[in-house]
Amino acid sequence: MSDLLRQLLTPDDDGTAFTAAVLLRSAGALHRRRTAPQAVAAGLAWTWLEAWARPWLIAAIVGLALAIALPQLRQGSPAGAAEPSLTADLMGASTGTAFVLAETVGN
Amino acid sequence: MEPDAALAAQAAAGDREAFGALVRRHQAAVRRLTRAVTGNVHDADDAAQDAFLSALDRLETYDPSRPFGPWLMRIATNASIDLVRRRTVRRADALDERSPARGPSPASDAEASEIRQRLGTALTALPERQRVAVTLFDVEGYSHAEIAAVLAIPEGTVRSDVFHARRALRVALEPYDPGRRMEER
Numbered sequence: 001m002s003d004l005l006r007q008l009l010t011p012d013d014d015g016t017a018f019t020a021a022v023l024l025r026s027a028g029a030l031h032r033r034r035t036a037p038q039a040v041a042a043g044l045a046w047t048w049l050e051a052w053a054r055p056w057l058i059a060a061i062v063g064l065a066l067a068i069a070l071p072q073l074r075q076g077s078p079a080g081a082a083e084p085s086l087t088a089d090l091m092g093a094s095t096g097t098a099f100v101l102a103e104t105v106g107n
Numbered sequence: 108m109e110p111d112a113a114l115a116a117q118a119a120a121g122d123r124e125a126f127g128a129l130v131r132r133h134q135a136a137v138r139r140l141t142r143a144v145t146g147n148v149h150d151a152d153d154a155a156q157d158a159f160l161s162a163l164d165r166l167e168t169y170d171p172s173r174p175f176g177p178w179l180m181r182i183a184t185n186a187s188i189d190l191v192r193r194r195t196v197r198r199a200d201a202l203d204e205r206s207p208a209r210g211p212s213p214a215s216d217a218e219a220s221e222i223r224q225r226l227g228t229a230l231t232a233l234p235e236r237q238r239v240a241v242t243l244f245d246v247e248g249y250s251h252a253e254i255a256a257v258l259a260i261p262e263g264t265v266r267s268d269v270f271h272a273r274r275a276l277r278v279a280l281e282p283y284d285p286g287r288r289m290e291e292r
Binding site for chain 1: 118119120121123127130134135138139140143148152156159160163164223227230241242246273276280
């Protein structure tokens with residue numbers, strides 16, 4: 001009976017076409033398996049880069065935001081309205097002082 | 108010949124040749140099992156292909172210290188049962204769809220064809236689990252314990268399934284039993 005059952009169930013072909021069909025259907029999965037280690041390595045590299053760059057990126061964004069916002073805040077406040085002229089006066093004074101000092105030292 | 112575990116490891120890394128070698132090595136056994144369950148040549152090959160693709164997807168779950176065959180057969184059993192449940196319409200097809208076997212005479216040709224037909228019908232009439240059990244036991248040579256592991260059922264249940272399946276198949280083949288004929292003569 002075992003032999004009869006085996007004869008009944010055994011495929012007529014040698015399996016070449018079947019194997020080719022399976023390989024065709026599995027081409028995508030096999031390709032993903034081949035490329036998976038590279039993708040993981042690339043993922044790790046990006047993760048490391050992100051981890052390293054994130055503090056710098058956040059610091060740069062905060063710095064940029066402050067650089068844009070601070071002058072506007074100063075201009076917007078009543079006390080700050082006089083500041084540009086005061087700053088200019090101070091700058092002028094300091095420039096003059098520096099010139100006088102330079103002349104004195106040079107002599 | 109490279110062991111299954113080594114081929115499975117290479118296939119897991121995407122090696123097409125290694126996976127092809129595994130398919131070539133196991134395709135006949137898997138197709139016999141799926142054919143026993145589906146009772147239909149076309150569905151059997153579809154289920155067998157699904158089984159190999161599913162096995163490729165799950166290669167990480169294969170334990171290389173254990174035999175590859177039973178692990179694959181478990182996947183093939185599930186794939187064929189799933190397919191049968193999806194395609195109940197095509198189950199009406201006869202199991203014996205091949206051309207008649209070549210024999211010494213037209214009379215024996217006809218008898219061989221009739222035997223195959225009766226056996227096919229009897230096999231198709233069995234419950235799915237009994238079909239798998241008797242195929243793995245009688246055709247593939249698996250032990251009761253291995254079949255129990257494949258089907259995730261107790262070994263005693265496998266013994267019972269194989270016993271009932273064989274009895275049903277013997278009943279179907281009784282008219283062609285040579286021993287019985289000799290007794291009748």
